[in-house]
Amino acid sequence: MNSFGMKLRYSTFGESHGKAIGCLLDGVPAGLDIDEAYIQSELDRRKPGKSEFETARKEADEVEILSGVFEGKSTGTPIAMIIYNTNQKSKDYTNIKDVFRPGHADFTYFHKYGIRDYRGGGRSSARETAARVAAGAVAKLMLKELDIEVLSGISEVAGIKAETFDYAKAKSSIIYALDADKEEEQKEAILKAKNDHDSVGGVSRVVIKGAPIGLGQPLYYKLDGVLADAMMGLNAVKAVEIGDGILSAATLGSDNNDEIRANGFESNHSGGILGGISNGEDIVMNVYFKPTPSIFKEQHTVTTTNEEVDFSLKGRHDPCVAIRGTVVCEAMAALVIADMLLLNMGSTMSGVSKYYK
Numbered sequence: 001m002n003s004f005g006m007k008l009r010y011s012t013f014g015e016s017h018g019k020a021i022g023c024l025l026d027g028v029p030a031g032l033d034i035d036e037a038y039i040q041s042e043l044d045r046r047k048p049g050k051s052e053f054e055t056a057r058k059e060a061d062e063v064e065i066l067s068g069v070f071e072g073k074s075t076g077t078p079i080a081m082i083i084y085n086t087n088q089k090s091k092d093y094t095n096i097k098d099v100f101r102p103g104h105a106d107f108t109y110f111h112k113y114g115i116r117d118y119r120g121g122g123r124s125s126a127r128e129t130a131a132r133v134a135a136g137a138v139a140k141l142m143l144k145e146l147d148i149e150v151l152s153g154i155s156e157v158a159g160i161k162a163e164t165f166d167y168a169k170a171k172s173s174i175i176y177a178l179d180a181d182k183e184e185e186q187k188e189a190i191l192k193a194k195n196d197h198d199s200v201g202g203v204s205r206v207v208i209k210g211a212p213i214g215l216g217q218p219l220y221y222k223l224d225g226v227l228a229d230a231m232m233g234l235n236a237v238k239a240v241e242i243g244d245g246i247l248s249a250a251t252l253g254s255d256n257n258d259e260i261r262a263n264g265f266e267s268n269h270s271g272g273i274l275g276g277i278s279n280g281e282d283i284v285m286n287v288y289f290k291p292t293p294s295i296f297k298e299q300h301t302v303t304t305t306n307e308e309v310d311f312s313l314k315g316r317h318d319p320c321v322a323i324r325g326t327v328v329c330e331a332m333a334a335l336v337i338a339d340m341l342l343l344n345m346g347s348t349m350s351g352v353s354k355y356y357k
């Protein structure tokens with residue numbers, strides 16, 4: 001179970017090698033056009049097995065809406081969506097039945113729950129993120145009505161950094177690369193690691209365009225805090241930056257401040273958030289993914305009875321999880337922004353009257 005949000009609440013269910021995964025999204029206002037083809041197109045962007053840069057597990061990720069939608073519109077009741085698993089191949093995982101993969105959640109899940117669902121990591125597999133993308137697609141439909149867009153792409157692979165950020169181009173790139181000049185080098189780094197039975201990390205850059213001034217609560221439930229929580233809650237994410245992020249700790253105030261003119265801000269070092277509240281500029285984040293833990297090199301580990309063993313893994317794994325992870329970052333960002341918008345409707349009297357008119 002995973003949930004966040006004050007007005008727009010969601011949770012997901014299912015395991016990677018179980019029958020199905022899915023989500024329950026509660027709080028979507030009635031009357032929203034639910035474009036099922038759009039929801040499916042978002043799932044298609046994240047689904048596994050599309051290229052050599054991803055896991056070889058092939059899932060169609062066809063989404064079925066079970067509730068909360070009537071004659072193409074949301075009814076204001078919980079929206080449930082389901083995606084059946086079709087390509088599990090659980091026997092590939094029998095050799096990790098009693099051993100913990102270094103870097104994965106196997107060790108901690110076992111010690112916490114005393115149960116070892118070794119079938120592809122069970123609940124801890126990022127297969128679950130398909131359900132997040134389905135929920136996020138509905139949030140994106142809400143945002144579209146308000147001309148708010150969430151975009152993303154890969155800015156970095158194995159330390160090879162993009163110098164330009166072309167979100168339109170990223171949509172057509174097989175690895176969602178933001179910089180056409182760096183794309184080949186980034187692809188080579190992924191394939192080299194894959195051939196070496198290894199993996200690489202990467203960075204997703206996410207931008208939210210068109211968000212109004214005023215999203216986010218001061219002091220608690222801050223927009224930057226909630227966005228960071230949503231991103232850190234994703235599998236393999238190890239750091240999140242808002243705006244200039246880490247760099248800002250090494251800059252002078254005079255360089256870091258975004259000076260203000262009558263027609264707006266002169267720069268956007270803050271990444272569109274001041275005091276936990278959106279300032280009307282683009283909201284910009286960098287989300288850092290570690291290298292895929294499941295690699296095919298021989299490694300030291302221990303068994304469930306704490307015996308030391310050397311083992312080699314089978315199964316189908318992403319050589320760079322950031323590639324598909326970037327689509328999930330967009331979904332999570334959309335859910336946060338939609339939640340903040342709904343929350344804002346009650347933050348002023350005019351918001352309240354507009355909502356209930």
Ligand SMILES: Cc1cc2nc3c(=O)[nH]c(=O)nc-3n(C[C@H](O)[C@H](O)[C@H](O)COP(=O)(O)O)c2cc1C
Nearest residue numbers: 104105124125126235236293294317318321324325
């Ligand atoms: C889209 C996506 C795909 C992933 N694919 C794999 C994979 O194929 N193999 C793997 O071992 N980990 C994969 N991961 C990462 C693991 O799920 C993650 O590292 C694991 O659950 C442990 O959690 P932690 O890294 O957050 O500590 C993927 C993550 C994401 C976001």
Ligand SMILES: C=C(O[C@@H]1CC(C(=O)O)=C[C@@H](OP(=O)(O)O)[C@H]1O)C(=O)O
Nearest residue numbers: 016048055057120121125126127316317
């Ligand atoms: C199946 C997907 O990705 C999976 C994410 C994942 C992991 O450990 O996170 C491990 C691999 O699969 P399994 O759970 O079978 O080991 C990936 O193929 C998916 O994204 O749909």
